[in-house]
């Protein structure tokens with residue numbers, strides 16, 4: 001593989017699982033030294049061990065400023081710098097509709113998904129300003145672009161990430177810092193199960209996830225479920241010098257979901273037309 005990130009040092013929050021893990025592994029393959037910060041120490045240690053000497057894990061709660069700062073400091077002390085900051089960690093919101101939502105998760109969702117992303121941008125931005133520039137990648141979601149039913153706090157948090165990233169792109173461009181926003185679609189990770197976590201029975205949880213995934217799969221214009229590596233590849237491009245003139249973009253990696261109406265309403269119009277014709281006894 002091309003060593004697109006040779007000599008670069010990357011910090012990835014939420015790198016113990018899912019998209020962050022895939023990004024850490026791909027960045028390491030592309031020649032980067034990687035520092036992972038995550039609450040999940042067992043998974044984080046395992047990912048770091050799998051990558052080897054070019055990776056470090058540090059247990060980090062990104063909502064705690066001193067822990068986020070310490071994570072970035074580790075990149076500098078262990079590997080000599082900080083070139084790429086991936087603010088990827090986030091928490092889901094229980095699947096609940098607006099009028100039934102007691103907003104009990106709101107503060108945590110905004111602390112982790114928004115405040116920590118802005119703070120991570122600040123911490124990395126200050127270092128990069130003083131050391132010749134860098135790249136910041138913030139992870140939003142299609143939920144931050146498309147409104148729908150439910151999970152209002154999560155959607156609002158992901159919309160905030162988009163705007164904060166664009167703002168940072170403009171403010172930091174003068175220091176040679178590019179800031180871009182990744183917008184994953186429906187990617188196979190444990191996020192859905194976490195959003196359903198009120199149901200503790202593992203068999204029921206599996207069934208619920210399968211039912212939800214079936215519905216999600218029917219919305220995929222590209223006709224397959226997104227995988228963590230699909231997002232990692234986009235992150236690799238944006239982090240690399242190949243994207244040297246790209247800043248402030250909001251890049252969906254969603255198989256086409258946000259391109260338009262994935263319900264294929266034209267097909268449904270046609271079904272309706274045929275039904276009415278058949279009921280009226282009119283042959284085509």
Ligand SMILES: NC(=O)c1ccc[n+]([C@@H]2O[C@H](COP(=O)([O-])OP(=O)(O)OC[C@H]3O[C@@H](n4cnc5c(N)ncnc54)[C@H](O)[C@@H]3O)[C@@H](O)[C@H]2O)c1
Nearest residue numbers: 014017018019038039061062089090141184186187189191
């Ligand atoms: N999977 C999807 O379909 C999807 C879709 C759109 C956006 N996203 C976004 O992608 C990013 C990664 O999600 P994922 O699907 O890989 O989820 P995941 O649950 O597999 O991974 C998220 C990681 O973040 C960590 N984390 C949570 N809170 C933290 C905290 N306070 N401090 C440090 N680490 C913390 C978790 O321990 C976990 O390892 C998130 O920003 C998520 O909102 C995911």
